[in-house]
Amino acid sequence: MVVRVLGLVVSTVVILSSTPALAGRRTVCLRVASDPPGALVSVLSDVEAGPRVVAGVTPLEKRLDLPKAGRLVLRLERRGFVPAMVEVAATTHVIDVQLERLPDGARAGGGGPTDVTSVALLGPEITVIRRGFSRERVSEEGSADVRATVAGAIARHFHGVLEVVNLPRSGGVTSELEPFLRDARGSTAVIDPIRLPFLATAPRLETTAGRAAARLAGEMAGAQAVLLVTGTQNVETAGMKAGKVGILAAGTAASYASGFSRAATSGDAVFVYDIHIPAGSSGVLLEAILVDSRSGEVLWLNRGRYRAIHSDRPEDVDEVVTDLLTGIPPGEARLP
């Protein structure tokens, strides 16, 4: 009996001590600066895989957890400069990094959608899937309705700020712009929305055909940039809802850009995120990307999962679109 109790106590201690939150992790209070300032500070661990952690933009002061094993490394990134990696020790309190400029001839690219005053809107390419009690199907009617609703909300969002020109999505135009759609989808999948403005060099659409299609879209609309919004919305039919009485799935109006903005303004919290958006049973998953039509440079992108979009609730749609398009255009940009 005594042996059993002892075994139970030992195993409990082992389990608790292996749980990071309960193991009494060491923390370190850090002041991080860079020359020039304005570098994104990411927290990396070489032993723990997990969501990405952003501490903020230099200069900053943060309290960070040191792992029990392995190293804690900070990565500092700023457009036009070579990324710097700095290891943090328990005795480290101040980190001051002189960032090194990219070599001459290296293309850094622009700093984001700062000089954009007109946008060609492609899509929105949103598919509505109606999920019934025993099967699901794509709803063409529902998709068209949601596309029109989102397009209207985008026009309202940019009214008086940016000129928005809707590009037709029928006839020969579709196939000519197809390379842009492919490249844009690929970029959205692999580029981290939070790191994008800080990457040493601005990513561009990958293929010549994709960049040519972006240029064509810009010329057709007389716009400097092309905005593509894509997404999938799951809607449950009455039969499905009746089948799962008592179980509710609520969407959250949340995207990367707004999450980062809130964390940056809240001061002391680090922003923890993962590039993977968990699959949801209802609501809409939206992705948006803004590309410079002249160079094919990716200026901005964002994605988020929201409550389902309904054309009879324009205020809700406006809220979703405002959150999704956080960051374009930046504060001061206005039509002349």
Next chain:
Amino acid sequence: MRASALLATLIIVLAGPCQAGTLKLPDPPVIEIDGAEPLPLVVSLSIPDGVSSCVHTVKTSPFDKMRYPVGTYTVELLEKNLATVFSHVVGTGSTPKGTPADVVLELSIESFDAAIPHPAYNPYTASVVYRVRVKDPAGEVLFTQTTSGSGQTSKGMMSGFKAQQLAAESAARAMNDAMRQLLEGLLDSRELRAAR
């Protein structure tokens, strides 16, 4: 004695579901692309080590896993559809050296993700990112492209009874979607049209 036999039986019964179940994906389809005219090039397909054997595992419970044979399906899908893009396909493998090819096509699987929903009646989703590099015989990269595909399916309240089938179907849809874009991208490539 009887207790030992009972225990052994119990272990065997419990151990069965603990084994990772490899999903049986549908046969890779021939992807129809309207107006596709194969490029007049001889291509050699290079499959890097690790692509064919790529398997994605999702733990569905403490005792159960689902294994997605992503690499096998991808390679079969590509091999089945490469003739849509290139007039001649020669030699495949990890290092197709010495083949009289105009270009060498190298495929990698950048990421694969799949969601097994809880509760089981929610959508089964999957996404994949492929990257293709086409090089000339000297190893110079002529063309690169990254494509992203996604797939979703469900059978409503009946989904839980067909979980493996739905997981396989959503994965195949995602890979077919990404492969279609990859083939279209190759056909649209100005670099490849100028390669000869």
